[in-house]
Amino acid sequence: MIRKIFVFFILALVISTTLIKNHTKNLDEKIFTAKENINYLNSLKEMVKLEHDYLTSPEKLLYLYSLYFDDELNFTLRKNIIIIDDISQINIKHLNKNE
Numbered sequence: 001m002i003r004k005i006f007v008f009f010i011l012a013l014v015i016s017t018t019l020i021k022n023h024t025k026n027l028d029e030k031i032f033t034a035k036e037n038i039n040y041l042n043s044l045k046e047m048v049k050l051e052h053d054y055l056t057s058p059e060k061l062l063y064l065y066s067l068y069f070d071d072e073l074n075f076t077l078r079k080n081i082i083i084i085d086d087i088s089q090i091n092i093k094h095l096n097k098n099e
Contacts, residue, residue: 054060084090 055064
């Protein structure tokens with residue numbers, strides 16, 4: 001009788017160890033995925049912050065404007081901006097009117 005209880009106890013330990021190991025493995029995978037997502041979001045946040053800091057300086061904006069655009073930028077109203085969903089909506093003749 002003691003032998004049967006001992007065998008049952010060993011089997012219970014083996015089964016519980018297997019279940020605990022599987023549960024721990026699943027938790028480790030979830031923790032790894034969460035850490036990877038956090039690292040990605042942190043790097044994305046740093047890039048956006050750098051871009052924001054760089055472009056919000058008025059001196060930088062004036063410098064970039066003079067460097068790249070040479071008075072090519074013009075003011076337009078928001079209602080005049082057209083959103084293009086498909087490339088077939090682009091009117092090539094209309095784009096070349098400045099030439």
